[in-house]
Amino acid sequence: MPEEKIIVIKEIGEILFKKSKRFKRLSVRIAPNKGVWVNVPFTISYKEAIHFSLQNKEWIKKNQIRAKAKESNQSIFSPEIEFKTRFHxxxxxxxxxxxxxxxxxxxxxxxxxxxxxxxxxxxxxxxxxxxxxxxxxREANYYLPKRIKQLAETCGFNYQSLTIKNTKSRWGSCSHDNKINLNLHLMRLPHELCDMVILHELCHTIVKNHSKDFYHLLEQHCSELKRKRKAIKNYSTTIY
Structure with missing residues (x-):
């Protein structure tokens, strides 16, 4: 069963650790708009993975600069380009x-x-x-707490708390004790894709992995799931 954990490391920042049986060795990855992540074999502890990250700190910092440079070249906001959030x-x-x-x-x-x-x-x-x-x-703090409460009540889910963050790696996450994080960039998504992400995390309060059982549960509450999962790939968790 795959696991993911975000850990903040001094001088590097946020790193997403992805743990899975399909990973054969420790490896670190960096990409524009996605941040830093480490692929961790199931047999290796998070403590070892953090140590591995620190050993590669200089390489990570150097490539973070390169990734930032690529990000900064991607978008120029100008009067000719239309940019909208959910409400503005x-x-x-x-x-x-x-x-x-x-x-x-x-x-x-x-x-x-x-x-x-x-x-x-x-x-x-x-x-x-x-x-x-x-x-x-501001939009996310106004809208998302109300929307997740509505969807949870309608679909019969329970969650402990909601935190709204500006993260580069994921639209949302759900902890083992059902504390949900949502990305403020959800306010740039179409309504149906925003709801899909919220429902995805609510389903994790029941099924903690991405197994067939999980997607079967999500399909029960989110219609046209295949189309929506494909559509969300056209969006980034950053505005750069």
Whole structure:
């Protein structure tokens, strides 16, 4: 039965440890928009896997920089590109001002910047990204607690707690004691895919693995599962 655990390691950050019988040896992987993960054979403990990560710390840090560089080249937010969250649309507004500012108003995330500033400016792009993340966080804190409660009550699931995070590796997770984590980037998904992720984690309160029993349970509560699982691959857990 496969297992996954996220551990924060000093100087490296968040690492996803994936434990499975199909892994024959310890290996570390890094990819843009996916972060760092370690494939761990079932016969090796998490303590050994963490030690392995520390042994490869310099290699990881070097390749994290490369991955970040690739991420930063992927998207430039500009007035010509439409970007929406569940409740807001990004609106970029050059104006006779000296500083960057952002505000939420009438369904818009309005980012204002100085007239002389080019849209490609790295500081401006960073400000836009951070403004979007904060908007997603507010939306997620407003919407997701209510939605997971609705789905749990409708489908007969029980969970201990909900935490909303900005993670790069997964849309959600469920601990052994039924504490659920959801990614704030769910607020960029279509309604049906957001619900699929929530139901996926709620099903883990009953079945703790990704066996046939798990997917049979999920199919009972989530129609057209095959199509939706394919569709979600077109989305990333980052905005970069």
């Amino acid at each position: 649309k990004l609106q970029l507004c050059p104006a006779d001002v000296n500083n960057y500012s952002a505000k939420l108003s009438d369904g818009n995330l309005q980012v204002t910047y100085p007239l002389g500033c080019t849209i490609e400016n790295k500081e401006l792009q960073s400000f836009i990204q951070n403004s979007i993340i904060e908007t997603l966080r």
